[in-house]
Amino acid sequence: MKILVTGAAGFIGMYVAKRLLEEGHFVVGIDNLNDYYDPQLKNDRLLQLRELGNFEFHKMDLTERDRLRQLFLDKEITHVINLAAQAGVRYSLKNPHAYIDSNLVGFTNLLESCRELNVKHLIYASSSSVYGANRKMPFATSDEVNHPVSLYAATKKANELLAHSYSHLYHIPTTGLRFFTVYGPWGRPDMAYFSFTKNIVEGQTIKVFNHGEMMRDFTYIDDIVDGVVALLEQPPQADPNWDFEHPMASSSYAPYKIYNIGNNQPVKLMDFIETLEKHLGIEAKKEFLPMQPGDVQATYADIDDLQQATGFTPSTSIDEGLKKFVDWFKTYYNVEAGVLIQK
Template identity: 90%
Template sequence: MKTLITGAAGFIGMYISQRLLEEGFFVVGIDNLNDYYDPQLKNDRLLELQGYENFEFHKMDLIERERLQQLFLDKEITHVINLAAQAGVRHSLKNPHVYIESNLVGFTNLLEACRAGNVEHLIYASSSSVYGANRKMPFSTSDEVNHPVSLYAATKKANELLAHSYSHLYSIPTTGLRFFTVYGPWGRPDMAYFSFTKNIVEGKTIKVFNHGEMMRDFTYIDDIVDGVVGLLEQPPQADPNWDREHPVASTSYAPYKIYNIGNNQPVKLMDFIETLEKHLGIKAKKEFLPMQPGDVLATYADIDDLKEAAGFHPSTTIEEGLRKFVDWYKEYYHVEETAEAFLVSNTEKQK
């Protein structure tokens, strides 16, 4: 097995690559190392992987169609985990064309490379954002997802449709994973928990949207990795009993499957912030604001089918997960040293 991981220098990409490398898989990683957020963080994640002999990295963008197809042929890729995408709901309101290029054109190029390379299984990142205006909880993969409230969500729904067409036309087994608010050490700086931490440490005000009346199915990174890796060698099978008159959206007569991958225990945003304050030992300055365009009130994953398919049982509590994140954040950004230097500087000024 030769596994290609796109977005290997990303948050989830680094962790999944690391798990597979430790289990002896040969991993080819690609990433364009763009500057959507601090490229140094991406480079440092990459350094964590480059110490493994069974890891090979190529700086590449999915829109480079010919290079991508050649890589599949040269490396004889058998399995693909696609985590490369332009992320961020709010960013999609300001820069829509980036999402079309990366999430639609890039994903189509990847599907074509999988077709040409006879890939045995493609796992790709979808998002809980596809549930959009839905209010029925918990979100189920059997629910319709035809009312996205952001362009980002629309591109993720489009990925699922594109994947199905390739499963139908070329019998490529494809598995879409709707991720629910993944967090942990080495996370993305554009995520709320990360920016909250940065602002709290720096004594700045944090923006709490919808006046804190929101819930998220926060899922710790180690639990996510368990779910993804557990599916890698379980490509979906065509369902001969699939009912065309009463179609179920998450499965098909083609080798195609959609799963939610979340914690199944939504947490109130204010409870999350209080836990973060506790582990930082600092009280946050809060500015309560109205709901932002593109946001949703709550996310809550029904994960019964993933439990059955891959034995998925997320076990990391918010208490434990945020403690680990805060410990990493302090070490990576030298928070204690920065605070000490600040105190020394202030003392000298007072003299």
């Protein structure tokens, strides 16, 4: 396999590429290295990959249609894992055009390149945010997802629809993965657990939204990677039992599939914060605030279909996962005696 990993300098992208390289695959990584958060962190992630060999990186944006097409041709890409996107729910309220450019225009360019080279499998990142205003728990891929509460969520739902159209028209096997609050070492600084940690270490107040009445299906990065890599060589097949009068939301008569990928064990936000405080050895100063626009009160993944397909079984507890994150954070940012020394 010649595997293209987009967003290779990102959090999930780095870990997925690393696992593939360790398994002996040739990986081409692309990333635009934008400044949505600290580019130094992205460059340091890339160093982890370059040390492994069989890795080739190209600084590129998915909106660069001609360059992307040429890369597919030159490298004879056979499989694609698309983890590039403009991330962040709240940022989409401030800069909507970044989401249109990356998550819609860029994704369409990627689909076109997959079509031209007859790529054997496209796996792409969707999001738990597509469940939007849904209240039924746990969220299941059989549920309708027609009421997004943020532009970010709307672009991820659009990705699923675009992928289906290409699976239908060109028989490209596509698998969408709805990620549920991924965390761990080398994570994204805009994520709550990361900013909480930084603020706690610096003695700053952390903002706890919805007065702490939140639940999240926090999923450790190693568990996520297990699921992604297990699916790579299992491209979806057309469902022979497809019922056009009673269609399933997560499969199709085309080679198309949607999975949730989460921990299947939602955690109360305040329990999460207490665990973080324990591993930092510092009690957080907290400011309790109302719910933010575009946010949801709870996420909870039904992962039965992914377990049946791959045996996916998350095994990392919140206690274990946060300890690993805190240990990494202290090392990476040179935290000494509770003092953050910026890199």
